[in-house]
Amino acid sequence: MLPEFVVLVIITLMELVLKKNEHKAFIYYQKSAKIGLASGIFALGNCYKDRIGVEKDKHKAFIYYQNSVDIGYQYGIRVKKNIIMALLDLYKKRKKNS
Template sequence: MGHTEGINCLGYCYEYGIGIEKDENKAFTYYKKSADANNSNGMYQVGYCYYLGIGVEIDKHKAFTYYLKSAEAGNSMGIWKTAICYLYGIGVEKTETKFAEWMNNP
């Protein structure tokens, strides 16, 4: 499996049971494989899983870390979630300055 977006999509299928039996643990596994291969959507999804506890224990700091990785790779959802984490102090120290920086990120 070399296509990172395809790997990410497979995680999505497992998360929601699309064409296959729903399995949140497998969803996380495929999202993580995609993230480890530098796919920004995979990074975002891993953050989302840590945030909500999909296939893993809830860990807001890890969620923030993966949202930030995704944002740094230019992912628009990652940028938005990183900003929100800074605004509300989710997994990171609350700072409106960093929130504004990410919201103004082109």
């Protein structure tokens, strides 16, 4: 497996190259997340937060950020685990949709 810093460089390059195809960038982030790369999981959080290649979803963004922290992503260290916030957000979302 590639070292984390190499993966970060690759993801950054993909981001620069694929700016015109956000959905394709999202797909690559998904692939990197599926093989367990914390930076890819964090990038998926950014996609959901900033609507990059996917519909904006703050709850999914939070989950991806938290998952990246749980496996030790160094840039996600400041994200605190807050189950109450996640549940409250989910409740509001369900209430809005019903």
